[in-house]
Amino acid sequence: MPATETLPIGLARRPLYYGWVNLGVAAAAMVGTLPGRTQGLGLVTEPLMRDLGLDRVAFAEINLWATLLGSLFCLGVGRLIDRVGSRAVLTALSLLLGAVVLAMSAVTGAVVLLLLVTLTRGFGQSALSVASLALVGKWFSRRLPWAMGVYAVVMSVGFMLAFPLVGALVLSSGWRAAWAAIGLALVAGLAPLSFALTRNTPESCGLPVDADESAPVRDTPDMPGATLGDALRSGAFWVFALSSSVYGLVASGIALFNESILAERGFDPATYHRTLAVTAIVALLGNFGGGAALRRISQRALLVAAMTLLGAGLLALPTITTQAGVMTYAALMGVAGGFVMVVFFSFWGAAYGRAQLGRIQGAAQILTVLASAVGPLLLAQAVAWTGSYATAFHVLAAIVFALAALALVVRVPAPITSAR
Numbered sequence: 001m002p003a004t005e006t007l008p009i010g011l012a013r014r015p016l017y018y019g020w021v022n023l024g025v026a027a028a029a030m031v032g033t034l035p036g037r038t039q040g041l042g043l044v045t046e047p048l049m050r051d052l053g054l055d056r057v058a059f060a061e062i063n064l065w066a067t068l069l070g071s072l073f074c075l076g077v078g079r080l081i082d083r084v085g086s087r088a089v090l091t092a093l094s095l096l097l098g099a100v101v102l103a104m105s106a107v108t109g110a111v112v113l114l115l116l117v118t119l120t121r122g123f124g125q126s127a128l129s130v131a132s133l134a135l136v137g138k139w140f141s142r143r144l145p146w147a148m149g150v151y152a153v154v155m156s157v158g159f160m161l162a163f164p165l166v167g168a169l170v171l172s173s174g175w176r177a178a179w180a181a182i183g184l185a186l187v188a189g190l191a192p193l194s195f196a197l198t199r200n201t202p203e204s205c206g207l208p209v210d211a212d213e214s215a216p217v218r219d220t221p222d223m224p225g226a227t228l229g230d231a232l233r234s235g236a237f238w239v240f241a242l243s244s245s246v247y248g249l250v251a252s253g254i255a256l257f258n259e260s261i262l263a264e265r266g267f268d269p270a271t272y273h274r275t276l277a278v279t280a281i282v283a284l285l286g287n288f289g290g291g292a293a294l295r296r297i298s299q300r301a302l303l304v305a306a307m308t309l310l311g312a313g314l315l316a317l318p319t320i321t322t323q324a325g326v327m328t329y330a331a332l333m334g335v336a337g338g339f340v341m342v343v344f345f346s347f348w349g350a351a352y353g354r355a356q357l358g359r360i361q362g363a364a365q366i367l368t369v370l371a372s373a374v375g376p377l378l379l380a381q382a383v384a385w386t387g388s389y390a391t392a393f394h395v396l397a398a399i400v401f402a403l404a405a406l407a408l409v410v411r412v413p414a415p416i417t418s419a420r
Helices: 019-031 038-042 045-052 056-084 086-104 110-139 144-173 175-197 228-232 235-264 269-293 299-319 323-352 357-386 390-409
Strands: none
Touching: 019 086, 019 110, 019 144, 019 175, 038 056, 038 144, 038 235, 045 056, 045 175, 056 086, 056 110, 056 357, 086 110, 086 175, 110 144, 110 323, 110 357, 144 175, 144 269, 144 323, 228 323, 228 357, 235 269, 235 299, 235 323, 235 357, 235 390, 269 299, 269 323, 299 323, 299 390, 323 357, 357 390
16 A cells, blocks of 8 residues: 655645645646547547558557557556555556657557557556546545536546647647657656645545545545445446446547538538537536536436436437537537536445545446447448438437436445544
């Protein structure tokens, strides 16, 4: 287990609970996963393919295998976090991801590209995502839902700033310069920040889990919380993990083919670009609203609301004929995504405690990564078989509504309570 730690000089005597400092570092780390995500890679897809002489099918196959193989990195990182602490893992992953991104900026062949994209998926989308989420969960117990709502908002704002900045750099200086800049930012920025500011747990610093000592706690040294095995034997784990994964499958498939989906309904590319803005803004509001709502309602209720909205959006999409309909669909997807994000971030620590939180979140994360990998392929195959996206959306809507129904009745573990 991580040794006893001291807080950074200058912050030790501040009245702010130190968990909020860790939350800021965690949000920065999640934004740092950008080069390992589909949306981040999408910023350089076209110039990269032209530079390396790759066709679209070959690049899609590279992306698919890299995502599937990279998802395996979720398996070990949770155990590593639980054993050596978030500080060491965040710092090491930032350095490793930065080094891989720097190497990718100089790639010249398809085979090496497959290796490097796989490593960006593994170190970024998989491992660094788990480490980021676990860092917040290790510090907050009583106020975890509120903390995860704040985390979701800060992270979303970070991505909203990062995407146009990187995109502008790609246009002005080329994809290699943009990727090199990201690599340097990870190595010289995020890694030192993680080492300087991150602390593993409140107990390691002699601090309470939360500022509100009057409330019950989920686990204590003599009451350690659930193990990974306990979580995997729980029906709630699978309902919440599969719900988040199905949302990821839908979101990744629509994100890759959204222009084509809307063109099938008779809309031009300008409409597609407007839906991106609407979905991003409404998702941010969903993050904030979902985090605030969890102070009054359960994660179960928020997940049911999210899946109901997602199912409604999927059913509406094949019938849209007006601009107002498109914007309504975009808003439904944004709210659903914002709610799902907050639930995914907050549920595991609230239901299963902090003892093996890294392992439990890692198991859930691998399901979401696998789903996001196959989502675009499923939609593409559906179009090939039926000539339209409509059938796929109807089937997915049925699955989403079924998961909402299961979320209503599944037994959610009751928090272990103890007075400190």
